[in-house]
Amino acid sequence: MIEQILEMARRSVLQTLRQPALVIPPVIFPLVMMAINTGGLDAASNLPGFPADSYLDFAIAVPFIQGSLFACVNAGSALARDVESGFMKRLAMTPMQRAALLVGHLGGVMLVALASAVIYLVVGFAVGMDFPAGALGVPAILLLALLVALAFAGLGAFVGLRSGSGEAVQGFFPLFFVLLFLSSMSLPRPLIEQDWFRFIATYNPVSYLIEGIRSFIITGWDAEALALAFGIAIVIAVGGVAAAASALRTRLVRT
Amino acid sequence: MTQLPNGIEVEGLVREFKGGIRAVDGIDLRVEPGEIYGFLGPNGAGKSTTVLMLTTLLPPTAGSARVAGHDIVKEGPAVRQAIGAALQEAALDGLLTGRDHMRLQTALQGVPKAERRARGDALLERVGLADAADRKVAGYSGGMKRRLDLALALVHHPRILFLDEPTTGLDPQSRSDMWQEVARLAHEDGVTVFLTTQYLEEADVLADRIAIIDQGRIVARGTPDELKAEIGRPSLEVEPAEAGSLDEVAGVLARFGLPVTARPGAVAVRLRGSVDQLPEIVRAIDAEDIVLADFRLHAPTLDDVFLAKTGRKLEGGEPAAEPEVVPA
Secondary structure, three states: OOOHHHHHHHHHHHHHHHHHHHHHOOOOOOOHHHHHHHHHHHHHHOOEEEEEEEEHHOOOHHHHHHHHHHHHHHHHHHHHHHHHHHHHHHHOOOOOOOOHHHHHHHHHHHHHHHHHHHHHHHHHHHHHOOOOOHHHHHHHHHHHHHHHHHHHHHHHHHHHHHOOOOOHHHHHHHHHHHHHHHOOOOOOOHHOOOHHHHHHHHHHHHHHHHHHHHHHOOOOOOHHHHHHHHHHHHHHHHHHHHHHHHHHHHHHOOO | OOOOOEEEEEEEOOOOOOOOEEEEEEEEEEEEEOOOOEEEEEEEEHHHHHHHHHHOOOOOOEEEEEOEEEEEOOOOHHHHEEEEEEEOOOOOOOEHHHHOOOOOOOOOOOOOOOHHHHHHHHHHHOOOOOOOOEEEEHHHHHHHHHHHHHHHHHHOOOOOOEEEOOOOOOHHHHHHHHHHHHHHHOOOOOOEEEEEEHHHHHHHHHOOOEEEEEEEEEEEEOOOOHHHHHHHOOOEEEEOOOHHHHHHHHHHHHEEEEEEEEOOOEEEEEEEEOOOHHHHHHHHHHOOOOOOOEEEOOOHHHHHHHHHHHHHHOOOOOOOOOOOOOOO
16 A cells, blocks of 8 residues: 555656646746735835734745645646546556555645745745744644645645546636635735725635744744644645545546 | 356346446357457447446446456456456556556556566567657557557456457557557467457457447357358459440349449349359350459458448448348
C-alpha cells in the first residue's frame, strides 16, 4: 500500500513538473498579485485599527491561499484527465487500492504546494516581512498552508472525479476565486465599510484561513485565529477528501 | 460450467443499461486455453461491454462467466491477477515516458522490486520501444501507444489477454506488427487471447475461432473456415465488353447459380457447385460469342458470413442496400 502511494505521488509530481503552465502560475501569479496590491493599497496601513505596520505583512498571507487554489485545479484536472483518457480503468485493472490512488495523488499535489509555500515564505523574508511567531512558526505556517492546500485539493479531486471533465474543474476555479475576493483578503474585516461585504467576509470560511496564516506574520501565536484556521481547514479537508473518496468509489468500479 | 484454468466460459451474460438498453443480450462463449478467440462485430455491437464485464470492470446484469477458472463477480481480484488487458483507446498518460509507465505498472501489479526494471526494459524491447523509452508518451505515434499498451498489459505474466480493438486507427505496417506480436504471444508463450475487432481481415488472419456479435447477440461462431463454409460457395462476377450482352451473360450464368448483387454493368451468381465449374462456364460463354471485359471469382469472406447472418455489411456497419440473393 505504501509503495502504491509513493508511486502514485511520484506520478503526480512528475505530471506537475512536466507542465510548466502548472508550475509557474501558482508561484508567480500570487506574488505578482501581492506586489500589485501592496503597491496600490500600502496607504491602507495608515488606517486607524489596521493591524500591521506595512501592507506587505498583511498581504503576504494571500499567496498561500491562492497557491492552494491552484493545487485544487491541479488535483482535479489530473484526475479528470485520468477518467477521460481511460487511465482510471488501467489502474482499476491492477491490485491497487483506491485509497492509494487518492492519497498518492493528493500527496503529490501537497508536495508541490509545500514547495510553493516555501517560496512565498522565502520571498516574504527577502522583502523584509516581519515574523513574530519565530522559528517554530515556520513549520507551523507551512503545516497550515498544507492543510489549506489539502482542503482545496480535496474539493478539486471531488469535482474532477465526479464530473470526469477537466473543463468542469476549470469552471470551478473562478468560483473559488470569488470566495477569495469576498474575504478579508484586502482589508481586515472590521475595516470593511460596506455592510454586505463585511457580512459575506465574516461568514466566508476563506477569511479565517487567511487570518490564521496572517496571524503568524502579524501577531505571532494567536490561539483563536489559529484554532479557527486549523479547524476550518481540517473540516474542509476531511469533507473534500471524503467526497473525493466517494466519487472515486463510483469511478473505480470493479467486482 | 467446467473450470478452464486458462480459458473463458460465459453463460447467458447480459448487460442492461439505463432505459432498458441491452448492450449484451444473453451470450454464451467458450474460449479454450491458448487459442486466439476473435470477437467480431460492428461498432456498438456489444464487444467492448463484453470485455469490460469479463475484465471485472463492469458487473453483469445477469448470467455468469468464469475467466481463468474464477467467477467474474465473486472472484474479481483473482480474475484481475490472471489477466492482462489493453482496452479500447490506449489509456496512457501523455506526460509520462514509456519507462515511467513501466515503473508504475510493475509496482502496482506487485512485480518484485528487484525485477521491475529488467521486466520493464525487456517488454519495451520486445515491442520495439526501447529507443523511445525515455520520451514522453504524448509524442508517440498511434502504433507506439498501442504497443506500449500491450507491453503494460503483460508486465505480470497474464495467462489470458484481452485486446479490445488493438489495431483500430493504425496504419497497415503498425497493424501487421501488432498481429505478429499477438500471434507470438499465443503460439510461443501460450497466452489465451480474447481479441475484439471490427476488421474482418484481422479476425481471419489471427483468430483460431471467431464469434460474431450483432446487437448484443452472438449470431455465428466457429473457425474462419467453418464460417465461410457455412455460406459456402464462391460467387462469380462477369462483365461483358458490350452492355447489350448483359442479358445474354445473365442467361448463361443462371444455369450455374443463383443471381446475387453485382457491380453496375456486370452480372454475378453464387455458384451451385465448386470452382470446378469454371471451365464449363467459360465454354458456355464462349459458345454464345460473348466478349468479356472482366471475369472475377469471389471466394467467400467473413464479410459474406456477416452479411448472410445479419443482412448488413460489417465494415461501415450500414444496412446492406440490397439483399444478398435476389429472386432469379
